[in-house]
Amino acid sequence: MRVKIWGCRGSLPVAMSTTRVRDKLQMALKTANGRSFATDADREKFITEELPWAATHTFGGNTSCVQIDTGGPEYIICDMGSGLREFGASMMLAHGPAKPQIYNFFMSHLHWDHIMGFPFFPPAYIPGNKVRIHSCHPDPRAAFLRQQSAPCFPVNFETLGATIEFVPMRPDDPVTVAGATVRALLQNHEGDSYGYRFKKDGKSVVYSTDSEHKPEDDATRERFIDFFRNAGLVIFDAQYSLAETVSLKEDWGHSSNISAVELCHHSRTEHLLLYHHEPAFDDNMLYRIWQETIRYEELMRDGGAPVLHVSSAYDGLEIVL
Amino acid sequence: MQIEIEVQGNTQILKPIGRIDQNTAPAFQERLLAALENGPDNAVALDMSGVDFLSSIGLRTLMIAHKNCQANGTRLVLFALTPVVREVFSISRFDTVLRCFDERGPALAGLSV
Numbered sequence: 001m002r003v004k005i006w007g008c009r010g011s012l013p014v015a016m017s018t019t020r021v022r023d024k025l026q027m028a029l030k031t032a033n034g035r036s037f038a039t040d041a042d043r044e045k046f047i048t049e050e051l052p053w054a055a056t057h058t059f060g061g062n063t064s065c066v067q068i069d070t071g072g073p074e075y076i077i078c079d080m081g082s083g084l085r086e087f088g089a090s091m092m093l094a095h096g097p098a099k100p101q102i103y104n105f106f107m108s109h110l111h112w113d114h115i116m117g118f119p120f121f122p123p124a125y126i127p128g129n130k131v132r133i134h135s136c137h138p139d140p141r142a143a144f145l146r147q148q149s150a151p152c153f154p155v156n157f158e159t160l161g162a163t164i165e166f167v168p169m170r171p172d173d174p175v176t177v178a179g180a181t182v183r184a185l186l187q188n189h190e191g192d193s194y195g196y197r198f199k200k201d202g203k204s205v206v207y208s209t210d211s212e213h214k215p216e217d218d219a220t221r222e223r224f225i226d227f228f229r230n231a232g233l234v235i236f237d238a239q240y241s242l243a244e245t246v247s248l249k250e251d252w253g254h255s256s257n258i259s260a261v262e263l264c265h266h267s268r269t270e271h272l273l274l275y276h277h278e279p280a281f282d283d284n285m286l287y288r289i290w291q292e293t294i295r296y297e298e299l300m301r302d303g304g305a306p307v308l309h310v311s312s313a314y315d316g317l318e319i320v321l
Numbered sequence: 322m323q324i325e326i327e328v329q330g331n332t333q334i335l336k337p338i339g340r341i342d343q344n345t346a347p348a349f350q351e352r353l354l355a356a357l358e359n360g361p362d363n364a365v366a367l368d369m370s371g372v373d374f375l376s377s378i379g380l381r382t383l384m385i386a387h388k389n390c391q392a393n394g395t396r397l398v399l400f401a402l403t404p405v406v407r408e409v410f411s412i413s414r415f416d417t418v419l420r421c422f423d424e425r426g427p428a429l430a431g432l433s434v
């Protein structure tokens with residue numbers, strides 16, 4: 001399986017600021033230290049091999065959207081945040097308007113940051129395409145109708161050209177889609193949210209966003225440890241600090257890097273991907289949180305236990321399992 | 322888990338010794354919450370100099386203690402965190418929620434504020 005992040009941000013799309021662009025230029029010029037480069041290839045080599053990660057990357061600002069490529073002809077996408085626009089554009093480039101495709105969406109929930117990309121998803125406008133929206137919520141259609149109707153949007157949902165089908169799903173009732181077995185789990189979030197575990201060829205990816213973990217809730221913790229068990233990759237909502245989740249932002253429906261490491265350690269997850277980044281945090285803060293999480297993992301790891309690889313999601317990141 | 326207790330007026334100074342982890346957290350929690358039971362006239366200072374490791378279950382105990390204090394008005398401070406525990410406090414941002422002091426003197430003085 002191959003996982004591609006099209007949107008990693010929580011709550012609201014954001015763009016990198018001019019101040020942060022200048023930070024990165026500073027970093028690059030400092031590292032170059034007066035050196036000159038004869039060709040573009042030399043510059044490219046310097047950028048790739050010598051510049052620090054933070055100088056050459058931005059976490060990006062699109063809201064939740066993750067593609068899970070199972071190798072077959074059908075597509076699997078988790079959530080329809082603003083990142084869906086770019087995914088849709090890439091589909092138009094790859095297939096053009098004439099070759100119908102099947103898109104399987106798995107919805108964590110229907111908050112706006114998770115559906116706002118759909119009106120900007122070109123394949124939905126093209127007859128012949130099939131859009132299947134898998135959801136554990138009782139009436140997901142209502143959210144789509146509301147989003148794409150006056151006065152919020154000029155094109156009504158009902159006039160979209162593609163064949164759109166809502167596929168009800170139940171936790172603990174696994175389905176097989178695009179060659180993968182998909183299992184859902186109820187999560188703690190306002191109005192409920194669901195995590196999904198995708199399994200194919202003995203490898204598993206868990207998509208678990210907009211999910212609050214309460215340190216005192218042992219029963220739920222056990223359910224999640226079981227859900228994550230031996231996963232190759234867990235994509236985890238780490239929007240807040242642990243302190244925030246137990247004080248000011250308790251019951252706001254999100255979780256922390258500390259809970260992430262704890263659950264991944266207990267479940268023997270191989271790779272943790274920090275996700276649903278706080279929109280108020282710039283690249284510097286997100287980079288700091290990432291490095292702190294790597295350190296925390298090291299501090300908390302049992303002697304002899306394998307290293308839990310920790311990454312932080314950015315738009316465009318691809319992970320192959 | 323070994324916890325040394327010293328009483329100074331209406332202030333109890335608790336000094337847990339060793340790791341606060343899955344095995345020791347329940348005992349630590351029981352002793353700490355018992356010390357916090359008496360309400361606004363009571364204060365607790367946690368001497369952390371003997372704690373060389375604190376897992377998330379330990380953070381959770383401190384969080385429960387903090388919430389109990391908010392509910393019943395007991396005052397709670399911590400002092401003399403070891404380097405690893407200080408690091409865990411910083412990463413989890415618990416240093417922004419709990420009142421932490423480098424030394425015992427200022428911590429005890431902080432309880433009367």
Ligand SMILES: [Zn+2]
Pocket residue numbers: 010011064111113114210276
């Ligand atoms: Zn969200």
Ligand SMILES: [Zn+2]
Pocket residue numbers: 109111189210253
């Ligand atoms: Zn949400």
